Every structure is written in structure tokens, then in C-alpha cells.
Amino acid sequence: DIQMTQSPSSLSASVGDRVTITCQASQDISKYLNWYQQKPGKAPSLLIYDASNLETGVPSRFSGSGSGTDFTFTISSLQPEDVATYYCQQYGTFGPGTTVDIK
Amino acid sequence: DVQLVESGGGLVQPGGSLRLSCAASGFTFSTYWMSWVRQAPGKGLEWVANVKEDGSVTYHSDAVKGRFTISRDNAKNSLYLHMNSLRADDTAVYYCARERPAAACAFEYWGQGTPVTVSS
Numbered sequence: 088d089i090q091m092t093q094s095p096s097s098l099s100a101s102v103g104d105r106v107t108i109t110c111q112a113s114q115d116i117s118k119y120l121n122w123y124q125q126k127p128g129k130a131p132s133l134l135i136y137d138a139s140n141l142e143t144g145v146p147s148r149f150s151g152s153g154s155g156t157d158f159t160f161t162i163s164s165l166q167p168e169d170v171a172t173y174y175c176q177q178y179g180t181f182g183p184g185t186t187v188d189i190k
Numbered sequence: 191d192v193q194l195v196e197s198g199g200g201l202v203q204p205g206g207s208l209r210l211s212c213a214a215s216g217f218t219f220s221t222y223w224m225s226w227v228r229q230a231p232g233k234g235l236e237w238v239a240n241v242k243e244d245g246s247v248t249y250h251s252d253a254v255k256g257r258f259t260i261s262r263d264n265a266k267n268s269l270y271l272h273m274n275s276l277r278a279d280d281t282a283v284y285y286c287a288r289e290r291p292a293a294a295c296a297f298e299y300w301g302q303g304t305p306v307t308v309s310s
Contacts, residue, residue, distance in 0.1 A: 088252075119294040119295075121293070121295075121296045121297075123235070123297070125235075130285055130300035130301065130302055130303055131227075131235060131285075131297070131300055132300070133290070133296055133297060133298050136290055136293040136296035136298075137293050137294070137296070140293070142298065174234065174235055176235070176237075176295075176296075176297075177294075177295075178237075178294060178295045179237040179249070179251060179295070180237070181234055181235040181236065181237065182234075183234050184234045184235075
């Protein structure tokens with residue numbers, strides 16, 4: 088089975104900061120990596136699919152890159168409404184999540 | 191608008207059974223793969239099962255294989271999760287989700303979730 092790791096597990100940043108989360112797969116998964124945002128008490132929402140494609144309606148400050156085993160998710164300018172947990176996912180496996188809050 | 195509304199959750203004793211339902215609206219249900227994803231209290235997301243557009247193909251995670259069965263009724267625009275031999279570690283919020291076409295298992299729409307508690 089493919090394992091997904093994420094780092095960091097949590098981070099605190101200031102409004103306007105650039106935030107980067109990494110996700111690593113235990114084997115080559117090509118471009119098949121998705122990113123989700125989950126706010127407390129809410130269902131997750133899809134932000135990025137196939138590593139770098141922005142889901143419709145998602146702000147352009149969110150982006151993704153990578154292929155193979157190493158992937159990156161970036162918030163170019165952190166906003167207060169971005170406080171959430173972010174998960175990477177490949178088929179039936181989710182990463183453990185990264186909690187983002189405001190410093 | 192796409193809507194997914196889960197129901198059927200509740201408190202059940204260990205070893206018991208439950209059937210979750212997900213009512214879909216706002217899209218042509220029969221043309222999408224559908225999934226169940228769960229989240230234990232304070233934990234991360236865990237994919238449970240998915241089913242092909244016409245119901246002919248299903249996949250289940252190892253954690254639920256042999257105990258849970260995903261199914262769908264396209265005439266009723268409904269997705270189901272039949273859960274048997276429930277255990278304490280099945281306690282979670284269960285979400286149904288629509289998969290994005292042509293994007294491998296990307297869950298583009300989610301319901302609000304239905305909570306399942308397995309406890310005596």
C-alpha cells in the first residue's frame with residue numbers, strides 16, 4: 088500500500104505570509120495527488136486536483152506542484168479565512184494533515 | 191446546485207448493523223463515481239469505499255472489507271453504505287462524496303456528514 092506523509096504537522100504564520108506544505112508518497116504516483124481544506128466542524132473541500140489543477144472557484148493564492156513522490160502545496164499570501172487543516176490524498180490514502188493557524 | 195445529504199447515522203452497539211444513505215440532487219447521479227469517506231473524532235480522513243456509475247464495480251478499504259458494502263440506486267439518486275459487525279473503531283462522521291471525472295479519485299463535492307457512534 089502507498090503511504091502518504093505530510094510536513095509539517097502544524098504551522099503558525101502571519102497574515103500575508105507564504106505558506107508551504109509538503110506531501111511525500113512512498114512510491115511514484117505520477118501526478119495523482121489532490122489537496123483538501125477542512126475547517127473545524129465542516130466537511131473537507133477540494134482545492135487542488137492532479138497535483139496542480141486549481142478547482143473551480145478556489146482562490147488563486149492556493150497552488151500545487153510536484154510529481155512522482157514529492158508534492159508541494161502553497162498559500163501565496165495567508166488570509167485569516169485559511170485557518171484550517173490541509174490534507175493531501177492519493178486514491179484511497181489521505182495524508183495525516185497539516186493544521187494551519189495565524190500567529 | 192449539487193447537494194449530498196447523508197442520513198442514517200446514530201448510536202449502535204458493537205456487533206450491530208446500520209445503513210447509511212446519501213441523497214443526491216442537482217446533478218445526473220448515474221454518471222459519477224461516488225465514495226464514502228469517514229473521520230473519527232479528532233482524527234484525519236479515511237476513505238471507506240467507492241462505486242462505479244452503474245454500480246457494477248465497487249472497492250472497499252481493507253479496514254471495512256467483508257463488513258461494509260457500498261451500493262447505489264440510480265433510480266432514487268441514492269448512495270448507501272451497509273455496515274455490519276460494527277466495532278468501536280468504526281465510530282466516525284461518515285461523508286458521501288462525488289468523484290471528479292477524469293481526476294483520479296478527487297472528491298469534488300461532499301455532504302455534511304452523518305455521525306456513527308459504536309458503543310455499548
